[in-house]
Amino acid sequence: MSVVTHYSAAVVADHSQYAGFADELAHRIGAVVVRPVDAELLRGFAIRVVVGTDICVYAGHGRDERRIAVDFSSSALQQRVQAGGKDLLIRACGLHKKQHKVRRVMDATAGFGSDAWVLAATGVEVVAVEQDPLIGALLRSALHRAGVQGLTAAKNFTLCVGDAKKFDTQAPIDVVYIDPMFSGGRRKAASSKSMSFLQGWLQDKYSEQDQLTLFERACDIASARVVVKRSVKAEALSSYPPTFQIKGKTHRFDVYQLGG
Ligand SMILES: C[S@@+](CC[C@H](N)C(=O)[O-])C[C@H]1O[C@@H](n2cnc3c(N)ncnc32)[C@H](O)[C@@H]1O
Incomplete structure (x- = not known):
């Protein structure tokens, strides 16, 4: 797995109603806020945190991309x-x-x-x-x-x-x-x-x-x-x-x- 740093993380809200929470989370984890959703810009970050009704993380790119979320019903x-x-x-x-x-x-x-x-x-x-x-x-x-x-x-x-x-x-x-x-x-x-x-x-x-x-x-x-x-x-x-x-x-x- 490639090494990631907190500085290569971005947080994006998938709807404007979550923008405030995305800002707050980005501040807490030392990440950058990307707004509005800009797929091209997001590709530059090793870690993409998507905030919406759920929160999930995308790490890596292309075939190595992994979606990380917690699911207690798995x-x-x-x-x-x-x-x-x-x-x-x-x-x-x-x-x-x-x-x-x-x-x-x-x-x-x-x-x-x-x-x-x-x-x-x-x-x-x-x-x-x-x-x-x-x-x-x-x-x-x-x-x-x-x-x-x-x-x-x-x-x-x-x-x-x-x-x-x-x-x-x-x-x-x-x-x-x-x-x-x-x-x-x-x-x-x-x-x-x-x-x-x-x-x-x-x-x-x-x-x-x-x-x-x-x-x-x-x-x-x-x-x-x-x-x-x-x-x-x-x-x-x-x-x-x-x-x-x-x-x-x-x-x-x-x-x-x-x-x-
Ligand atoms: C190996 S993981 C635990 C995995 C967990 N048992 C599970 O079922 O998913 C260790 C976690 O402990 C957290 N951690 C380590 N020291 C801690 C502390 N002093 N207080 C709270 N969390 C801590 C880390 O941030 C990390 O998320």
Whole structure:
């Protein structure tokens, strides 16, 4: 995938009624506003963000062009939801047990929201935190659409756009889940076109120290456990050994049980 920078991004509103929002989003992500829609001009930007009833991103050009959007009704996500307690993340968060006492989970690194959605579909409340404003906008748009479509998990899903390290909550959080951008000092191989876009877009925004500080904050916030996703061969995020691990083919979940 070609490397992209925030400076090669443009935001365009597909109707004049979205122009104000397009301006605001462009300002937040450091992109240029193109108005009115000018296909020739837009071709000069590696990333094109289209704002309308939905928000989506076009990255690359020609045969390499990819459309990136969040869709909580996708068949891939539905399959994961149907797998229920067989899903390794659900097991790592302890949600596969019938009598579990987990009420609220914080996904501190929401990304495209797939993991948060799968957790919310089990019926627990999920607070999904995403720091990047563009990814946050894609999530907000998808969550709105999911609400309109009447998807039940949307009712359990609260989105916060901001830094999870600074997250302050009055309501108790039982489990904090972290899926960091880095794994053992090296970038994870992107598992999909969305993840490959995310790596290019975020570039070096997060250091390993950031993720370590986030882990420490997660241990303060969670009352029952912190779950960290790692690629299968990566070292643990922290020098504390996890209480146990749940391993898949390409990644694993390190589970840190807190208290008692
Ligand atoms: C690998 S992605 C997560 C993918 C996600 N699990 C999913 O299902 O799509 C990591 C995300 O965490 C976000 N992130 C990293 N540090 C963060 C922080 N301190 N607060 C909030 N979001 C953070 C990044 O912007 C990125 O979107």
